[in-house]
Amino acid sequence: MAPTGKPLKPHESVGPTGPTSPTGPTGPAKPHAVVVGGGIGGLTSAIALHRSGWRVTVLERAASLEPVGSGIGLAPNAQRALDVLGLGDGVRELAAWRGAGGLRAQDGRWLVRTTSAATAREFGGALVLVHRATLVDLLVGALPGDSLRTGTAARLADPGGPGRPAVVSTPEGDIEADLVVGADGINSAVRKELFPAHPGPVYTGFTAWRLVVPAPERPFEPHETWGRGGVWGTQPLKDGRVYAYGTALVPPGTRAPDDEKAELARRFSDWHDPIPEILAAARPEDVLRNDVWHMATPLAAYHRGRVVLVGDAAHAMAPTLGQGGNQAIEDGVVLAHHARPGGDLFAGLAAYSAVRVPRTTAIVRQAARTARLNHLSHGGLIAARDTLLRAAHRIGPDLIVRGFASIADWQPPGPPYAAETDAGAHGRAPARR
Numbered sequence: 307m308a309p310t311g312k313p314l315k316p317h318e319s320v321g322p323t324g325p326t327s328p329t330g331p332t333g334p335a336k337p338h339a340v341v342v343g344g345g346i347g348g349l350t351s352a353i354a355l356h357r358s359g360w361r362v363t364v365l366e367r368a369a370s371l372e373p374v375g376s377g378i379g380l381a382p383n384a385q386r387a388l389d390v391l392g393l394g395d396g397v398r399e400l401a402a403w404r405g406a407g408g409l410r411a412q413d414g415r416w417l418v419r420t421t422s423a424a425t426a427r428e429f430g431g432a433l434v435l436v437h438r439a440t441l442v443d444l445l446v447g448a449l450p451g452d453s454l455r456t457g458t459a460a461r462l463a464d465p466g467g468p469g470r471p472a473v474v475s476t477p478e479g480d481i482e483a484d485l486v487v488g489a490d491g492i493n494s495a496v497r498k499e500l501f502p503a504h505p506g507p508v509y510t511g512f513t514a515w516r517l518v519v520p521a522p523e524r525p526f527e528p529h530e531t532w533g534r535g536g537v538w539g540t541q542p543l544k545d546g547r548v549y550a551y552g553t554a555l556v557p558p559g560t561r562a563p564d565d566e567k568a569e570l571a572r573r574f575s576d577w578h579d580p581i582p583e584i585l586a587a588a589r590p591e592d593v594l595r596n597d598v599w600h601m602a603t604p605l606a607a608y609h610r611g612r613v614v615l616v617g618d619a620a621h622a623m624a625p626t627l628g629q630g631g632n633q634a635i636e637d638g639v640v641l642a643h644h645a646r647p648g649g650d651l652f653a654g655l656a657a658y659s660a661v662r663v664p665r666t667t668a669i670v671r672q673a674a675r676t677a678r679l680n681h682l683s684h685g686g687l688i689a690a691r692d693t694l695l696r697a698a699h700r701i702g703p704d705l706i707v708r709g710f711a712s713i714a715d716w717q718p719p720g721p722p723y724a725a726e727t728d729a730g731a732h733g734r735a736p737a738r739r
């Protein structure tokens with residue numbers, strides 16, 4: 307899928323140690339940003355930094371970029387961030403949901419029934435479900451040609467500082483960098499190096515299964531269903547398949563005695579249609595399972611020295627709002643806005659932390675609150691919750707979606723970053739960052 311990069315030269319050095327680079331034979335050398343991790347956060351950061359004038363190298367330890375075979379929801383906030391990189395419309399074209407859908411109870415009653423058009427009005431754009439491989443292909447296609455080095459596990463050796471480069475170690479040698487982006491995911495070793503006293507992620511209490519299968523024979527309305535101690539979702543993909551997911555409260559590390567498809571059948575086959583049909587269409591190898599962890603204790607800052615964290619490395623969250631990857635995309639675009647070549651890097655990284663810590667911390671907390679609400683397991687509490695949801699939806703549909711609408715409402719940084727690139731020509735008013 308993604309190109310496999312060439313190995314790094316031993317002890318490759320970037321030369322400049324700060325944003326004021328020396329002049330080379332063809333003009334000032336570009337400062338060098340090294341991105342550790344080629345997931346959604348690392349790829350987006352690399353594209354954004356490249357477009358704002360950095361030379362970028364992405365170091366990915368996996369031999370190739372093969373994202374897990376599941377879907378990912380991209381809300382209008384992430385689509386606007388991708389607009390800055392000229393990629394937003396490519397995502398919008400993949401919107402598959404047309405017509406009715408919403409939130410259901412385990413027996414199939416609608417708790418909140420809405421339409422794709424109403425949702426788009428409330429959230430300022432469509433919610434788009436894409437296959438992860440599609441998103442990764444889109445991002446890799448926008449990277450500069452020789453910037454991705456797969457099969458390269460990296461370690462932060464020195465965070466650097468004013469007058470001193472950061473150093474990243476790889477099996478092929480050390481690399482000096484003007485900026486290091488720690489995009490190495492929830493178990494980030496870069497985060498541990500920067501903030502060794504931080505307790506790290508904790509278990510949310512639930513596990514998640516994901517699968518992509520052919521669409522059911524009978525038409526279905528996309529739904530998320532809140533049942534007893536778990537959630538099920540069935541969402542269409544543009545390519546005609548269906549992305550489905552289920553969650554359940556279990557101790558961490560629990561695994562099915564036979565296979566995860568059988569476990570899903572035990573837990574969900576008596577839920578409403580089309581869930582049994584989706585399960586019947588799945589093969590055991592289609593089902594992915596991950597325990598869900600999150601950063602219950604927020605970091606006070608996302609940077610130290612010349613190193614900055616993006617995505618799950620900074621703020622892993624429960625997937626109940628579908629915002630982990632969306633926030634990683636926002637991070638990359640906001641980072642490139644503040645860390646501009648020729649500017650004061652340290653002030654730029656401080657500005658990045660100043661805007662990203664409050665926003666992402668609030669979303670991590672909101673996702674955790676939603677996880678508590680949609681994993682209730684006591685019958686009386688579930689009945690009370692469902693009654694309240696139905697009543698609130700009748701009184702004012704926007705009451706239910708207000709919390710998410712305020713997340714989806716985000717606008718990327720305005721000029722000068724967006725204005726100075728050849729992408730992002732959507733002419734949006736500068737707004738919240």
Ligand SMILES: Cc1cc2nc3c(=O)[nH]c(=O)nc-3n(C[C@H](O)[C@H](O)[C@H](O)COP(=O)(O)OP(=O)(O)OC[C@H]3O[C@@H](n4cnc5c(N)ncnc54)[C@H](O)[C@@H]3O)c2cc1C
Nearest residue numbers: 343345346347367379460490491617618625628630631632
């Ligand atoms: C069940 C579930 C459903 C979800 N649904 C959604 C959704 O609908 N919408 C949404 O926005 N988000 C969703 N998320 C969250 C989303 O998947 C993550 O937030 C997102 O993938 C984080 O991207 P990242 O780039 O920060 O980290 P990752 O995707 O984890 O990427 C980190 C990369 O770093 C690499 N790496 C690690 N260590 C090193 C090293 N030492 N050297 C080099 N490379 C290294 C890894 O191999 C990996 O490729 C969901 C998560 C789960 C668990």
